[in-house]
Amino acid sequence: MDYRxxxxxxxxxxxxxxxxxxxxxxAMARCRDHIRTVKPYRTGSLGITAGxxxxxxxxxxxxxxxGPAAVRAFFEAQCVPFLIEKADGSPGFVTAFYxxxxxxxxxxxxxxxxxxxxxxxxxxxxxxxxxxxGFPPGFAFGLKTxxxxxxxxxxxxxxxxxxxxxGLEIAYARSxxxxxxxxxxxxxxxVYPDGSVRxxxxxxxxxxxxxxxxxxxxxxxxxxxxxxxxxxIRDWLARNEDQVDAVLWHNRSFIFFKEAEVADLSLGPIAxxxxxxxxxxxxxxxxxIHTFGLPFFISSDSLTHMDGGKPFRRLMLALxxxxxxxxxxxxxxxxxxxxxxxxxxxxxxxxATFHILMPKAAAERxxxxxx
Numbered sequence: 001m002d003y004r005x006x007x008x009x010x011x012x013x014x015x016x017x018x019x020x021x022x023x024x025x026x027a028m029a030r031c032r033d034h035i036r037t038v039k040p041y042r043t044g045s046l047g048i049t050a051g052x053x054x055x056x057x058x059x060x061x062x063x064x065x066x067g068p069a070a071v072r073a074f075f076e077a078q079c080v081p082f083l084i085e086k087a088d089g090s091p092g093f094v095t096a097f098y099x100x101x102x103x104x105x106x107x108x109x110x111x112x113x114x115x116x117x118x119x120x121x122x123x124x125x126x127x128x129x130x131x132x133x134g135f136p137p138g139f140a141f142g143l144k145t146x147x148x149x150x151x152x153x154x155x156x157x158x159x160x161x162x163x164x165x166x167g168l169e170i171a172y173a174r175s176x177x178x179x180x181x182x183x184x185x186x187x188x189x190x191v192y193p194d195g196s197v198r199x200x201x202x203x204x205x206x207x208x209x210x211x212x213x214x215x216x217x218x219x220x221x222x223x224x225x226x227x228x229x230x231x232x233i234r235d236w237l238a239r240n241e242d243q244v245d246a247v248l249w250h251n252r253s254f255i256f257f258k259e260a261e262v263a264d265l266s267l268g269p270i271a272x273x274x275x276x277x278x279x280x281x282x283x284x285x286x287x288x289i290h291t292f293g294l295p296f297f298i299s300s301d302s303l304t305h306m307d308g309g310k311p312f313r314r315l316m317l318a319l320x321x322x323x324x325x326x327x328x329x330x331x332x333x334x335x336x337x338x339x340x341x342x343x344x345x346x347x348x349x350x351x352a353t354f355h356i357l358m359p360k361a362a363a364e365r366x367x368x369x370x371x
Contacts, residue, residue: 007080028293126149154254201257202256272287293318302350
């Protein structure tokens with residue numbers, strides 16, 4: 001492995017005694033329900049199983065700790081913290097994501113003409129059983145044709161009209177840049193003229209690899225790598241309207257959505273763990289390594305704008321994943337919904353320390369195996 005886990009004490013977690021992890025309890029209860037009534041989460045390569053996680057989730061449901069100190073004491077009694085130490089000595093790294101709010105119309109007009117699309121019926125999942133010879137190994141989706149599976153048209157082809165007229169349009173936005181950033185975030189709240197709000201969440205993608213347009217603009221010398229953010233990228237696109245298509249089409253990946261009601265405006269979209277995200281307490285992780293539902297304590301001295309100038313120190317729950325979230329100490333923080341959450345998310349690119357809180361049985365098994 002290119003990392004190791006080093007046992008730690010809760011007293012070694014910076015800011016642990018000041019954190020209030022109460023918001024995790026409701027998310028843990030939803031994870032418990034999903035494991036028990038739908039299906040267990042897949043075990044990551046670290047080896048922590050849904051069964052071992054259930055011991056922690058069941059205990060939280062039984063004990064119902066009240067207040068910050070009691071909740072911290074619960075985790076101290078049930079878990080062992082481990083520092084995730086990368087082999088090359090480099091620190092962990094966090095970014096952030098959010099759920100945009102986008103004004104839309106149900107039908108197109110002169111101003112609102114950029115669609116969010118539902119999944120096409122001829123888009124198929126690719127696995128090792130149906131992957132055609134020579135098909136790009138990273139593609140998880142393809143286009144089913146009479147002659148077999150081929151690459152699905154990419155972002156540029158779709159925005160030039162490939163899917164038009166097939167009845168796949170969910171709603172229409174004013175700006176194709178707004179649509180693009182909803183694709184990047186993987187979800188959005190759609191706000192209609194009558195004030196009603198609906199949610200769209202990820203359903204599938206074209207299959208093409210994600211290419212960051214921020215990196216493209218940095219490589220071209222358009223934006224400084226030290227100050228790049230979602231806000232600076234949006235600002236550049238607004239000032240260079242004649243280049244918007246070329247820049248956006250550089251990212252060939254295209255996201256398809258499915259509709260969902262917004263039952264609780266305080267909660268985020270349902271993510272990869274099949275439960276709603278909780279603002280400021282949900283973390284996207286590498287699901288090949290980590291099992292959904294596990295707690296992580298994230299600390300970052302340089303990430304200060306999310307807590308009023310104080311260093312970021314929070315217990316979080318692994319509830320999502322993403323193609324850019326790769327490695328044992330790589331995380332994406334969900335900041336919430338709307339413009340304010342977007343302003344928070346757009347500036348997060350920080351070194352961070354990752355501690356994983358293992359349920360005690362899993363920790364004992366891991367320590368025994370290592371010993």
